[in-house]
Structures are given as structure tokens and as C-alpha cells.
Amino acid sequence: MKKHNGTMEKKGKSYYITGIITIILAIIILLPIIYCFFVSFMAESEINSYPPKFIPKSLYFGNYIQVLCGTLLGRFSINSIILALFATVARIVIACTSAFAFSFLDFPLKKFFFFLILASMVIPGDALIVTNYLTVTSFNLMDTYLGVMIVYFSDAMYMFMLRQYMKSIPPDFRDASVMDGCGNFRFFTSIIMPICKPITISVFISSFVGLWNAYVWPLLITNTPEMRTIQVGITMLSTDENTAFGATMAGAIIVLIPTIVIFVLFKEKIISGVTAGSIKG
Amino acid sequence: MQQMSAVSHTPVNKKRQQVFQRIEPFLYLIPCLFFVALFVYYPFIKTIINSFFFINKEGIAHRFAGFTNYIQLFQDKTFYVAVKNSLLYTLMVVPSSLLLSLILALIANKKSMLNKVSTVAFLIPMAVSVSVAAMIFNLLLNPTIGLFDYVANISIPWFTDSHYALGGLAIFNIWLSIGFNFLFFTAAIRNVPKDVIESADIAGANWIQKTIHIVIPLISPTLFFLFCMAIIGGLMMVSPVLVLTKGGPDLSTTTLVYLMYTQAYQNGNYGYSFALSVVIFVIVGTLLALSFKFENKGVYYG
Numbered sequence: 001m002k003k004h005n006g007t008m009e010k011k012g013k014s015y016y017i018t019g020i021i022t023i024i025l026a027i028i029i030l031l032p033i034i035y036c037f038f039v040s041f042m043a044e045s046e047i048n049s050y051p052p053k054f055i056p057k058s059l060y061f062g063n064y065i066q067v068l069c070g071t072l073l074g075r076f077s078i079n080s081i082i083l084a085l086f087a088t089v090a091r092i093v094i095a096c097t098s099a100f101a102f103s104f105l106d107f108p109l110k111k112f113f114f115f116l117i118l119a120s121m122v123i124p125g126d127a128l129i130v131t132n133y134l135t136v137t138s139f140n141l142m143d144t145y146l147g148v149m150i151v152y153f154s155d156a157m158y159m160f161m162l163r164q165y166m167k168s169i170p171p172d173f174r175d176a177s178v179m180d181g182c183g184n185f186r187f188f189t190s191i192i193m194p195i196c197k198p199i200t201i202s203v204f205i206s207s208f209v210g211l212w213n214a215y216v217w218p219l220l221i222t223n224t225p226e227m228r229t230i231q232v233g234i235t236m237l238s239t240d241e242n243t244a245f246g247a248t249m250a251g252a253i254i255v256l257i258p259t260i261v262i263f264v265l266f267k268e269k270i271i272s273g274v275t276a277g278s279i280k281g
Numbered sequence: 282m283q284q285m286s287a288v289s290h291t292p293v294n295k296k297r298q299q300v301f302q303r304i305e306p307f308l309y310l311i312p313c314l315f316f317v318a319l320f321v322y323y324p325f326i327k328t329i330i331n332s333f334f335f336i337n338k339e340g341i342a343h344r345f346a347g348f349t350n351y352i353q354l355f356q357d358k359t360f361y362v363a364v365k366n367s368l369l370y371t372l373m374v375v376p377s378s379l380l381l382s383l384i385l386a387l388i389a390n391k392k393s394m395l396n397k398v399s400t401v402a403f404l405i406p407m408a409v410s411v412s413v414a415a416m417i418f419n420l421l422l423n424p425t426i427g428l429f430d431y432v433a434n435i436s437i438p439w440f441t442d443s444h445y446a447l448g449g450l451a452i453f454n455i456w457l458s459i460g461f462n463f464l465f466f467t468a469a470i471r472n473v474p475k476d477v478i479e480s481a482d483i484a485g486a487n488w489i490q491k492t493i494h495i496v497i498p499l500i501s502p503t504l505f506f507l508f509c510m511a512i513i514g515g516l517m518m519v520s521p522v523l524v525l526t527k528g529g530p531d532l533s534t535t536t537l538v539y540l541m542y543t544q545a546y547q548n549g550n551y552g553y554s555f556a557l558s559v560v561i562f563v564i565v566g567t568l569l570a571l572s573f574k575f576e577n578k579g580v581y582y583g
Contacts, residue, residue, distance in 0.1 A: 010411040014488075018393035025385065026402035029459060033405065035428055036417045047420075057299050081305045082309040093308045098313035107306035117313060126517040126538050131324035131331070134340040154316030184305060213410030215520050220546070231412045235524050238416075245420050252413045259408035264401055274468035 033256070040064070040249040047245050063250035067178050067237065072225055073251060076233035079145075083218070083229060084211035087149040091207055092200060094154055099162035100188050104174055121156045126216070133220055147221050148229070152211060158203050165199040165276045166192065202273025207265050230255050328558045350556035360557070362532050363540045364564075366447060366524035370536065371515030373451040378458045379507060380382045385459065386466035387492055397481060400467065407460025414427050414522040417451045440525050443533035450521050458514070469503035470496060509572055516565050537561050 027034075039047060041056045052079040067073055099109070102114050119231055134152055141147030167191065177187045193200070228236070234251040239246045263270065299344035330351055354360050382403075389399045406414075421429050422439040430436055439449030473496055479489050495505070519538040522528055528535040528543065537557065545554035 014391075015393050018388060018391050019395045022388055023395055025388065025510075026399045030402055030405060032414070032417045032421055032456065033409070034352075035421060039420065048426055050426065052426050052428045054428060081545070094316065097309040101306045101309035106308040107303075107310075113310060113314065116322075117317050120317050122511055122569070123321055123325055124561065126519060126566075127561045128321065128324040128328060130541065130551070130554050131328045131339075132320055133545075135319070135324065151314075151320050154313050154320070156317065159313060170498075188309075204362060209408060212301045215410060215412050216523065227540065231410050234416065235412045236309065240416035243419075245426075248416045249420065252416050255413050256409060258392050259410075260405060263404055263408045266405060267401055267504070270404070271464065271468050271471070274464055275472060 025169060036256075037251050039245065040253050042246060044244070044246050055280045061277075063246040064254075066247050067250045067254065070247075071233070071237065072228070073230070073233060073254065074231040075226060075269060076228055077254075080212055080229060080230040082145055083214075084208045085146050086145070087152040087211050088204055088207040090149070090153045091155050091158060095158040095162050095203070096193065096196070097188075097199070098159050099166055100192060102159075102163050102168075104187075104192070105184065117154075117156050117159060121160075129220065130218065136221060141221075143222050143224055143227050145227075148218050148227075152214075153279035154208070158207065161203060161273065162196065162199060165196055169195055169261055198269070199273060199276050201266075202269050202276065205262055205270055206273060210261060212259060285530040308571060325562075328555050332552070332555040332559045334552065336555065338549040338551075340545075340551050346552065350552040353553055353562075354556045354560065357553075359532060359535065359540060361534050363537045366533070366535060367516050367518070367537045370447055370451060370518060373448065374515050375508070375511040376452075377396050378455045379462060379504070379511060382459050382462035383466055383483075383504070386463050386470055387496070389463075389490065390467060390470045391488065403463045404460050406457055407464060409457065409460075409519040411457065412524055414453065414457050416523050418449075418456075422449055422452070441530060443529075446526050446530060446534045449523070450518070453521055453525075454518065460510070462511075462556060465507055466500065466501050469500040473499045505556070505572070505576055505580045509569060512568055512572065513565055516561070516568070537564070 035054065038054060041059050041061070042053070043060045043062060046053060046057060046060075098117070102110065136142065136150065139147075141150065171255055173191060173195075174187065178193060200228050203239075213231060214229070215231045219232045222228050222232070225233075234248065234255055237248045237251050286328050315327070331342050333346055333348070335344045335346045336342050385403050389396055389403055409417075419440065421427050422437075424436050424438040424441075429533050430439075437445050439445050439452075477495055477499070478491060481495055486494070515540050518536050519542060522536055522539045523542075526534040529540050538561065541554050541557045543563065544550045544557065
């Protein structure tokens with residue numbers, strides 16, 4: 001009881017000091033985004049004035065109107081949603097089935113295949129981009145949704161995260177279902193997948209955000225404006241001669257909203273996903 | 282149930298079932314193996330082989346070239362500039378981004394008011410894409426109308442002066458990597474066993490002592506993982522260059538991957554580009570191998 005009181009008193013003092021420090025740090029870290037938000041409501045003349053202003057004089061919606069009506073931003077967003085959604089679903093199906101095989105089934109060369117897939121994480125993907133570009137164009141997938149998506153279908157990290165999670169399921173589950181005459185596929189779909197729901201949600205979120213934010217590959221593999229993703233599209237709002245900061249910042253805010261909402265809502269899911277995939281040997 | 286066992290006892294069905302049992306695991310595995318093979322191992326091997334061939338403008342190998350592509354690469358002054366830029370950039374980004382996000386994670390996981398708010402705030406840079414962040418920093422670090430230079434009372438043309446451009450990209454990337462590193466550090470710190478911390482409390486250790494002697498050794502596998510990721514990310518850096526500086530001014534932001542990229546897509550010089558890919562593998566592999574050597578001494582696996 002005495003000890004308990006001691007820690008309570010100690011907590012009392014540092015509890016508020018640490019709180020104040022973190023909030024100051026949080027504001028500094030978020031300053032670029034807050035600044036972007038404010039600038040998106042400034043007219044071009046206000047942005048270009050000196051000294052630079054942080055808070056807009058009045059709410060000016062011209063930038064948003066320009067971006068939403070004057071560009072293909074709507075089309076870009078649809079492209080990005082299609083890409084992120086379908087590629088994430090494919091990724092999850094592929095990662096779950098392979099993780100299931102590695103966790104519950106026995107087959108020759110199991111260890112070899114496992115490390116073959118795992119080792120692909122160490123090969124830097126950016127250095128393969130030219131060859132992958134030539135492969136995908138040779139399939140005539142240049143400027144198609146499948147061409148943008150296909151390189152993302154298999155992801156060793158997600159396979160590993162799911163396998164770590166499945167390994168923690170007690171083997172009794174399998175024994176019991178084998179006794180009941182339940183085939184592997186039914187065991188997988190009706191017992192394992194429901195148990196893996198939390199980790200699958202974590203994987204879904206991080207994969208969706210990652211693909212929504214993808215830049216270099218979609219830039220390379222698309223060349224008509226209609227096929228551009230939102231990330232590529234917003235860098236094209238300003239040209240080399242004319243940097244339209246107001247419109248660009250409005251576009252940036254529109255692109256940011258979905259991912260920030262996902263992070264705020266699913267903070268704990270995202271952290272627990274990483275914990276599940278952490279290397280425990 | 283009875284019917285099923287009766288069926289599987291007939292010899293033909295039994296054999297069929299055995300065959301199915303053999304191949305069944307591979308049905309689950311094939312999609313993953315297929316795509317890993319097609320987009321990682323196949324291009325990896327093909328890149329190495331093609332680096333020894335003359336490649337035409339369509340990217341097709343047509344004649345054995347020996348080491349010609351490599352000789353061309355090693356005689357090119359731009360290549361050495363790119364090596365220097367990539368190494369310098371990695372050196373600027375890796376220690377500062379790891380240290381900064383570790384401190385943030387330690388503070389945010391300390392019991393305090395608002396620590397739920399700060400966890401979200403420190404994660405948010407992870408939600409920002411390279412292209413959006415590049416747009417924001419292009420304005421923020423603008424020498425005349427940017428807020429950063431005004432508040433710091435300097436007038437540095439971050440992205441348009443060859444002395445500062447790489448530093449500007451480093452500032453940008455340190456900010457952008459906070460979220461990712463913070464996420465992994467937070468997950469690791471939360472995994473530190475409570476009883477270890479409690480026994481340190483009983484021994485009378487303060488927060489800094491506990492952090493240095495208990496928390497950091499226990500999260501060192503994560504620290505090592507993030508260190509390796511940061512080294513790969515630093516050496517492979519290309520997206521902010523594509524958005525912001527296009528390798529300039531005066532090649533000051535031409536990194537290894539950017540050079541590989543421009544040689545292939547702008548100049549159609551695929552042979553050079555493949556040879557450079559192989560050299561990048563060697564550089565990254567060497568640095569990772571060195572890190573793993575260090576791992577045996579510095580990383581604690583509980």
C-alpha cells in the first residue's frame with residue numbers, strides 16, 4: 001500500500017510535465033500538415049505575399065473548387081481506390097493461403113520454400129524496377145489496372161506476419177477438426193480465418209494505406225492522364241514553369257484525409273499488427 | 282460420416298486421395314511462390330544476366346558484352362557522384378531519424394496525460410505519401426515564401442542550390458520516416474515484460490536508468506531491424522528526387538537509383554542501368570552484411 005502511494009505521487013508530477021512536452025512535440029511534428037491545411041484556404045496572392053502567413057485571413061475555397069472541378073482528381077481517386085482495394089484483397093488471399101500451408105500442412109522442402117519467400121524481403125525492389133517494367137509491358141499490361149497492381153500481389157512481410165499469428169493457434173484445433181472429418185480447406189476458411197480476423201484487419205489497413213500512397217511504380221506504368229493514380233496526379237497539379245501552391249495544397253489535403261482518418265480510427269489495430277509480426281524466432 | 286469412410290476404402294479412391302494429399306499444400310502455396318518468383322527472383326537473375334549483354338532500346342538483350350557495361354559505368358564520373366550522394370544522404374538520414382523516433386516513442390509510451398493523443402500525432406507522418414509530403418515541403422522550405430526559412434530567419438534555397446539540395450531532401454525524409462519508425466518502436470516498447478520493469482522500480486531505478494539499461498537492450502532487435510530498413514531505404518532513395526529536384530541542381534541530388542532510372546527511361550541505356558542495378562545490390566548487400574556482423578555484438582535476443 002505504501003509503495004502504491006509512492007508511485008502515485010511520483011506519477012502526479014511527471015504525468016503533467018511529460019504531457020506538456022508531448023503535446024509540444026506533437027504540434028512540431030504535425031506543423032507541416034497544419035501549415036498545408038491553412039495554405040489550402042489562401043488565395044494565390046496571399047500565399048505569395050511576404051512575410052509568409054500561417055493563418056489565412058479568410059476562408060477561400062477557390063483552390064478546392066479549382067482542384068475538384070478543373071482536374072481529373074475524381075478519376076485519380078477512383079483509380080487509386082481500385083488499385084489499393086483489389087491489390088490488397090489479392091495480397092491477403094495469397095498471404096493467408098501460403099501462411100496456412102506453412103503453419104498447418106506438411107510437405108517436402110517446407111523450410112526451403114519458407115526462406116525463399118522470406119529472403120525476397122532482402123532484395124531491394126527498387127533495383128528490380130526496370131526489369132519488372134519490361135516484364136509487365138511484355139504482357140501488354142502497360143497503362144492497365146492489372147499492370148499497376150500485379151507487382152504488389154505477393155508480399156513476404158504480410159505472409160510472415162500471418163504465419164506468426166497462425167503459429168500461435170494451439171495445434172489442438174487442427175487435431176479436433178481432423179477427427180471431425182473436416183478437410184483442410186474447410187478448416188482454413190471456417191476455423192483459421194475467423195481466428196485470424198484481427199491480424200487480417202491490421203494487414204488490410206497497412207496494405208491499403210501503403211498502396212494508396214504508392215508513387216514510383218504507378219508513375220512508370222501509366223502514361224495516359226485517365227490511368228494516373230491520385231499520388232501521381234497531385235504532383236502534376238503544378239508544372240515546372242508554374243507552381244500552383246494553393247491548388248496543390250488543396251489536393252494534398254484531399255489525398256491525406258482518407259489515410260489520416262484510417263490512422264486515427266485504427267491506431268491500436270495498426271500497432272497490434274506490427275506486434276504480431278515482430279520477430280520472435 | 283459412415284458413407285465417406287466407405288468410399289475412401291475403395292482402392293482407386295484411396296490412391297486418388299493420397300495424391301491429393303501430396304499436392305494439396307502446394308495449391309495453397311503456388312500463388313505466393315509464383316508472384317515472388319516472377320517479380321523478385323526472375324528480375325533479380327535476369328538483371329544480373331542482362332548486365333553482361335548489349336541491350337537495345339526496347340530492352341532486349343542481343344549480344345554478349347562481357348564487362349563492357351561495367352566498364353562504361355566505372356568510367357562514368359556521374360556514377361561516382363551518385364555513390365557519394367547516396368552514401369552522404371544515408372549518413373545524414375539514418376542516425377537522426379532513428380534517434381528522433383526512438384525518443385518520441387519513449388516519451389509517448391510514458392504514462393502521462395494526452396499520451397493517447399501524442400501516439401496518434403507521431404504516427405500520422407506515416408499516413409502521408411512521399412508525393413504529398415514533397416509538395417508540402419516544397420512550399421515549407423521555399424526560400425522566399427516558405428514558413429521554415431522565415432521563422433528560422435534564413436534564406437536557404439533548399440531544393441535549388443547544389444550545396445543544400447541533398448540536405449533539404451534529408452530534412453524531408455527524416456520527417457517522413459518518423460511515423461514508420463515510431464510505430465515499430467512503440468510496438469516493441471509495449472512488448473517489454475511488465476515484471477522486468479516492476480523489479481527495476483523496486484530496485485529504485487529512475488526512468489532514464491530503466492530506459493538505458495532495460496528498455497533499449499530489450500528492444501534492440503527492433504532497433505536493428507529498423508536500422509537495416511533505414512539503410513536500404515537511404516541507399517534506394519528516389520521518389521523525392523523524382524518529385525522535387527530531378528537529380529539537380531548540378532547532379533547534387535542524383536542518387537544511385539535515380540541514375541539507374543534515368544539511364545533506362547530517358548536515355549534508353551539499359552545495359553548501363555542493369556550493371557548499375559547489380560552494383561546497387563552489391564553495395565546494399567555489403568552494408569547489410571556489415572550490419573549483421575555488428576548484430577552479434579550489439580543485439581540482445583531474450
